[in-house]
Amino acid sequence: MSDPDVVVVGAGGDAPALAWRLGQQGIDVLLLEAGPFHGNEQFPNPHSERGNAASASTEDLSGDLLDQQFTAREGDMGSPVDGKLRWGPADAERAPWARTVPQTGVISQVAGVGGTTLHYYGNHPRAFVPSVDQQPHWPIDYADLVPYYQHLEAVHPVKPAPTTPKAELFFEGARRSGYDLTTGLNVEDEGYRPFPNAIHQPDESLRRDGDYDGDFRDVSGDTLACHEHQGGPHPRGADFEDRAKRGSLTSLVPKALATGHVEIRPNAFATDILTRAGPGPLEACGVAYRDTWTGRTRRVFADCVVLAAGCIETPRLWLNSGLPDDGWVGKGLTTHHFDFVSGTFDSDTLEELIGQRKVEPHQGQAAGSRLDVPGKGGIAVNTFAPGITASVMFSESVDGFAFENDTTGEPWDTQGRVTGTKLKEEMSDYRRMLTLICHTDDRPRQDNGVTLDEATEDEHGPVARIDWSPHPEDDERRDDLARRASKLLDEAGANHIHRAGAAPIFLHLQSSMALGKVLDSGGEALSVDRLFVADHSALANGVGGANPTHTGQALALRTAEHLAERYFDGVADPIPANPTPASADD
Numbered sequence: 001m002s003d004p005d006v007v008v009v010g011a012g013g014d015a016p017a018l019a020w021r022l023g024q025q026g027i028d029v030l031l032l033e034a035g036p037f038h039g040n041e042q043f044p045n046p047h048s049e050r051g052n053a054a055s056a057s058t059e060d061l062s063g064d065l066l067d068q069q070f071t072a073r074e075g076d077m078g079s080p081v082d083g084k085l086r087w088g089p090a091d092a093e094r095a096p097w098a099r100t101v102p103q104t105g106v107i108s109q110v111a112g113v114g115g116t117t118l119h120y121y122g123n124h125p126r127a128f129v130p131s132v133d134q135q136p137h138w139p140i141d142y143a144d145l146v147p148y149y150q151h152l153e154a155v156h157p158v159k160p161a162p163t164t165p166k167a168e169l170f171f172e173g174a175r176r177s178g179y180d181l182t183t184g185l186n187v188e189d190e191g192y193r194p195f196p197n198a199i200h201q202p203d204e205s206l207r208r209d210g211d212y213d214g215d216f217r218d219v220s221g222d223t224l225a226c227h228e229h230q231g232g233p234h235p236r237g238a239d240f241e242d243r244a245k246r247g248s249l250t251s252l253v254p255k256a257l258a259t260g261h262v263e264i265r266p267n268a269f270a271t272d273i274l275t276r277a278g279p280g281p282l283e284a285c286g287v288a289y290r291d292t293w294t295g296r297t298r299r300v301f302a303d304c305v306v307l308a309a310g311c312i313e314t315p316r317l318w319l320n321s322g323l324p325d326d327g328w329v330g331k332g333l334t335t336h337h338f339d340f341v342s343g344t345f346d347s348d349t350l351e352e353l354i355g356q357r358k359v360e361p362h363q364g365q366a367a368g369s370r371l372d373v374p375g376k377g378g379i380a381v382n383t384f385a386p387g388i389t390a391s392v393m394f395s396e397s398v399d400g401f402a403f404e405n406d407t408t409g410e411p412w413d414t415q416g417r418v419t420g421t422k423l424k425e426e427m428s429d430y431r432r433m434l435t436l437i438c439h440t441d442d443r444p445r446q447d448n449g450v451t452l453d454e455a456t457e458d459e460h461g462p463v464a465r466i467d468w469s470p471h472p473e474d475d476e477r478r479d480d481l482a483r484r485a486s487k488l489l490d491e492a493g494a495n496h497i498h499r500a501g502a503a504p505i506f507l508h509l510q511s512s513m514a515l516g517k518v519l520d521s522g523g524e525a526l527s528v529d530r531l532f533v534a535d536h537s538a539l540a541n542g543v544g545g546a547n548p549t550h551t552g553q554a555l556a557l558r559t560a561e562h563l564a565e566r567y568f569d570g571v572a573d574p575i576p577a578n579p580t581p582a583s584a585d586d
Contacts, residue, residue: 001056001263004030005568007287007302009270009317010535012115013549014556015308016252017152018534021560023259027568030263030300032289034309035111036090037266038118038231038249039066039240046266047084047092050293056263058254061240070233074385077230078119085110085119085231089292090267099312100453100465104398105504107466109310113266114249116310116507117549121228121367122199122245124158124550128374128441129188131544137444138540139516142186147575148554149185153196155255156246158550160194162202164224164364165354167194169345169434170381172353173492174371177484182372187546192371195380196550198246199228199365226383228366252553267292271460273305273321275528282323284531290460304530304567308556311509311537315450316464318513324527328517330451332444333466334542336508337474339501340382340393341412341485342435343494350432353493358431361389367437371488375441376477377545379485382437390427392502393435394418399501411486412499426498434489438481439545442474444511468504510548513537515555522562523555530567534559 006022008015011033019029036046041060043051046069069084071077077085081096087109088096099107110116126149132142152158161167174192182191203219222244223234232245243250256262274286286301307314315330323329347357361383370380384392399405399416407415418426453465470478486497513533515521523538525531534556536548543551561571 001028001030001054004028004263004300004302006030006304006306006563007032007300008306008308008534009287010115010308010310010313011113011253011264011266012308012310012535013117013120013248014535014552015306016248016256017553018306018308018556018560019262020252020256020259021557022564023256023261025564025568025572026261027564028261030265030302032268032270032287033113033264033266034269034292035113035266037113037264038069039063041065043266046090050267054263054265056257058257061254063238063240063242066233066240066243067236070231072227072230072233074230074387078388085112087111091293098456098458098463100456100463102465102467103469103504105466105468105506106396107312108505108507109312113253113264114247117247118231118249119229120247120549122197122232122247122365123367123547124152124156124196124198125370125546126185126187127546127551128372128544129186130374131441131541135443135541137511137514137516139521144558145551145554146186147577148557149550151557151575152550152553156198156251158196158198159201161197161199161365161368162222162224163194164368165356166359166361166364166381166383166434167369168354169350169359169492170369170488173488176491177488179371187372187374190373192369195365195368195370197365197368198251200244200246222365224364226362226364226366229385229388269460270309270317271297271320273317273323273531274299274301275323278529281527281529283529295459304532304563306532306534306563307513308533308535310535311512312450312464312466314533314535314537315512316452319452320461326527328446328514330512331446331449332514332517333449333468333512334442334444334510335468335504335506336377336542336545337440337442337470337478338505338507339438339440339478339482339499340435341438341482341489341497341499342393342433343489343492344429344433344496345493346495347432349493349495359434360431361433361435371484372546373481373484374544376480377441378439379481379488380437380439382435384435386427386430389430389435390423392505393498393500394423394426396503397501398503402498411483411490412497415499415501434494436485436489438478438485439508439547440474440478440481441545442470442477442542444514444541445471450512466506468506508542508548510536510539510542514540516540522566523559524562524566532559532563
């Protein structure tokens with residue numbers, strides 16, 4: 001596509017939603033993606049050779065290639081250095097791309113078509129209602145998002161996660177802790193519920209009361225094999241679009257390509273936003289990008305430009321392009337200030353509560369149950385594979401070593417880093433362990449965000465520098481959630497509870513190019529015409545601590561309609577507006 005109407009930087013979690021909606025209007029869209037395109041016959045060996053330049057047809061999508069490329073092995077898929085799902089070039093022989101993180105912390109992102117939804121857990125809760133309507137950050141109302149939520153919930157689809165034994169254990173702890181079951185999708189009050197997940201429901205033959213002794217390749221839908229973090233390749237042998245986990249690669253990308261108006265060009269790292277003088281502010285008119293295999297730089301011109309490279313690279317590209325900065329570009333970054341709390345259970349207790357003598361973390365979806373606490377954040381079952389569990393749960397604490405910490409008066413027994421023989425002992429109990437993640441409702445602050453590290457350049461210019469530290473109020477919320485998680489585990493019967501005191505993990509990133517600060521209410525830049533942002537950086541805050549994918553994609557659909565209305569011929573059959581406040585059950 002040499003002359004698109006719209007050029008989009010990024011083809012990650014949110015951009016395919018925008019491209020699909022624009023393509024439905026007959027608007028020609030070119031997506032430039034820095035990473036590889038998996039499962040595509042135009043790129044049969046995406047980590048060893050360049051392949052062709054682009055893909056514009058669903059005929060290119062291949063389930064057989066996904067089976068070959070997504071092995072589900074923890075190191076092969078998820079290693080941040082040389083795994084297939086890393087932030088780096090497709091060429092497996094080259095190092096990851098650099099970022100500067102002055103404080104303790106780790107960035108967990110994926111380059112490639114589908115972006116970080118390649119290794120996300122498929123969690124699609126809506127934003128907490130008070131985080132939009134009762135926090136001062138949003139220039140729109142929660143009700144404005146509801147029709148887009150509903151649209152996505154139908155097309156992915158989004159359904160409550162099946163209740164597996166580890167979820168039964170979590171729910172029992174929540175009930176004993178005094179929480180009620182939440183039955184609606186619009187969360188306003190405290191309560192527990194199955195996670196609303198974009199993962200196909202499991203085959204009926206896999207029900208716990210069934211008698212299945214076949215091969216997992218014989219089932220459709222979710223195999224309950226807990227491989228979401230390794231790409232979610234199941235069920236093996238399924239067509240590309242029939243994979244259970246509905247990440248953008250397998251759910252939204254095929255829909256976008258099927259419009260006949262969308263082309264995706266992987267291995268294309270954007271380096272400059274092209275502008276021209278307009279009647280008022282500057283106007284965006286194109287993008288310069290670098291082929292990550294050949295090093296050749298090209299330009300593509302379009303009527304509008306959309307940035308969807310994520311909360312780090314979108315502001316980096318803006319700043320490297322020398323665009324206006326009013327003090328909020330890259331700022332206001334939120335991360336959900338994670339912490340982890342685990343409980344180890346006696347086998348007799350487990351048999352009494354869930355009918356089996358081990359929690360078996362690998363049984364069921366990686367995150368299938370949650371507790372919502374509006375104003376504080378959320379708590380969810382978080383099943384990492386053993387290697388990552390050993391790391392984030394026991395080895396990457398900022399609270400020192402566990403043997404140094406006095407936990408007298410705390411609801412957890414130990415806190416901090418565990419190493420050596422003690423770490424082996426802890427991990428030997430992995431199959432009797434329930435691990436919970438705390439998602440803190442950290443708020444946007446101008447001190448936190450993304451700038452340029454002028455002292456460190458790669459082939460694409462000065463790299464991004466991420467400065468983030470929690471405000472004391474954020475620490476208080478995280479402590480509150482950790483205490484709630486510990487009480488839940490204790491009420492469920494855990495005989496040992498450990499709090500990680502985790503180092504910052506930059507995984508749930510939001511609000512670095514926020515609506516109401518950098519962007520207007522339609523997602524267009526306040527200082528540059530014809531330039532839009534359609535990724536999580538456009539979210540005005542951390543949506544209360546709910547996983548952000550659902551809201552990012554809903555906002556991308558809404559932004560697509562505003563773009564089409566402002567610069568093309570309007571929107572044919574717009575997603576119906578919701579003129580009244582959303583009810584608790586819709």
